[in-house]
Amino acid sequence: MPLKHPKQVASLLVFLLAMPIAVGLVGTVLPAFQYFPPLGSHQFSLAPWLTLFHSEEFYSSLTLTLISGIGAPLLAVWLALSLLAWGYEKPLFRRIEAMLAPILAIPHAAIAIGLLFLLSPSGWLLRLFSPWLTGFERPPNWITTQDPYALSLIFALVIKEMPYLLFVMLASLQTMQARQSLQVCRTLGYSRLTTWRKILIPQLYPIVRLPIFIVIAFSLTVVDLAMIIGPNTPSTLSVTLLRWFNAPDLSMRYIASAGAVVLMIVIAIVLAAWEFGHRVLQQLTTPERSNGKRQGATDYLVQLGAMLGVLSLITAFLALLVLPMWSLTRRWRFPDALPSQWTWDNIHSAIPLLIQLSSNTLLIALAATGIACLMSLLMLESKRASYTKETPPKHHPFDWLIYVPILLPQVGFLFGVSVLMLQTNINGSFLAIIAMHLLYVLPYVYLTLKGPYLAYQEEYLYQANRLRYQPWRNYLLIKLAMLKPALFTAFAIGFSVSVAQYLPTLIAGEGRHSTLTTEAVARAASGDRKQVGSMALLQAFFPVFVFWLSQQLPRHWTKWRLALKTSFSMRKKSSIDKK
Secondary structure, eight states, rough: OOOOOOHHHHHHHHHHHHHHHHHHHHHHHHTTTTTEEEGGSSSSHHHHHHHHOHHHHHHHHHHHHHHHHHHHHHHHHHHHHHHHHHTTOOOOOOOHHHHHHHHSOOOOOHHHHHHHHHHHHHHHHHHHHHHHHHHHHSSSSSSOOTTOOOOOHHHHHHHHHHHHHHHHHHHHHHGHHHHHHHHHHHHTTTTHHHHIIIHHHHHHHTTTHHHHHHHHHHHHOOHHHHHHHSSSSSOOOHHHHHHHHHOOOHHHHHHHHHHHHHHHHHHHHHHHHHHHHHHHHHHHHHHTTTTTTSTTTEEEEHHHHHHHHHHHHHHHHHHHHHHHHHHEEOOOOOOOOOOSOOOHHHHHHHHHHHHHHHHHHHHHHHHHHHHHHHHHHHHHHHHHHHHOOOSSSOOHHHHTTTTHHHSSSSHHHHHHHHHHHHHHHTSHHHHHHHHHHHHHHHHHHHHHHHHHHTTTOOOHHHHHEEEEOOHHIIIIIIIIHHTHHHHHHHHHHHHHHHHHHHHHHHHHHTTSSSOOOHHHHHHTTTSSSHHHHHHHHHHHHHHHHHHHHHHHHHHHHHHHHHHHHHHHHHHHHHHHOOO
């Protein structure tokens, strides 16, 4: 990209990213001390903190948040590492790798709704074994979802987070000599699992540390998943804060802001404790990793983790399979394993609503992802222009700021950003929703493009400009054409992230513009499984379809482009011959 002023472009992008982050933090911290001029509070006070610390609901919600926010990442990391150690380079594992992309593309709300339909006392899982095995003719009085101990929420988080971590680990293995290490250790008599436990996992963890931190922050602050399948009365802290922020009593916003600050502190403490725990574990296991034993008792933990990992993936696909079943059901009485009557009427009656929700979802996702791709290309090109072969790239402030929206809790931070939108009078508009989505889409698009873009061999572009100096044309038709796989993948990831956004859409849109995600979450507790199933099914379809396109288009793009060019040339030639 022939940028004339790369430093100025980079500075502008840093400002555009830093401004909403700063406003969001200020708009969260100041109300926590009861300073909020829009509500007429112009003096600082500790009253919100005293009220918060005297609230029993706060401590109950915080306990549930710590249980789910720590337990789910621990299980997800264990299962992902175990699956990788058990199946790496096995034929069956290649099929598991193929299953990762659809699960990653599907929004959290769709997964949670599917699990709700699958695991509830009247869900499909119990129907499959009733009454011939369980003896149940009616749904039992069990609490299998929204349980008070957040076990169902932990399970849902693991199902969503484990494939992501496994995907990141597989990508990270390309920077390691995993295959060679396995071969060498096998010749020395070490078992496969022992090699992973002693050699490869200690090398892999530092590479995937940041994605693990992102998973921890997400688990501690998730809202839509917790609202659908998590505990209620009390709920997790993020859901409790959302209710306080939306309370008719505006003074509750001060207490909610104080709770949001506490949640930020909790994230920092948990991340620090996680890293401290890793270092302690590393020190404690150093003698065991160097004792020369070819096998160990802890290998059975890896085998157990691999079996549970496969089971969680199967559960995820069963949860997705039950969505179209409910959307096409006319009559499905318990304990029938399958509906007794099928119909298209559920979808047909909901077509006007589904068209409106789909239009809003696609408009926001396409706009936010397109802008994120453009900003990422501008930032990466400005970084590339700032160094040569002799001066390797340095860390830019943008590289640090890009993680802040992912690590900060959406509750509180987004309400701080909404103050800026109120001042600029764009709240409640599509522009506000797209801008809010951009905060969360941009990090994933940028991080996906960063490696391939900076690794691109610029000599191809230099040679093209020497032959025919048309910088923009060569940039588009040569450099971006060679980066098609990375571009399409980044777009697909950004699109799926945008479709999954619940709280940014709700806060920025002020309820005026609903999407498939916001409407599915709002109706998940209504009990109308047929309509909710249709929304969740459509919500899952769009990201999966875009992911499929991102895999297919780069393979056939050049062939289709040349065929179209040849067809156009022949038509032009025939029209000239006729004249």
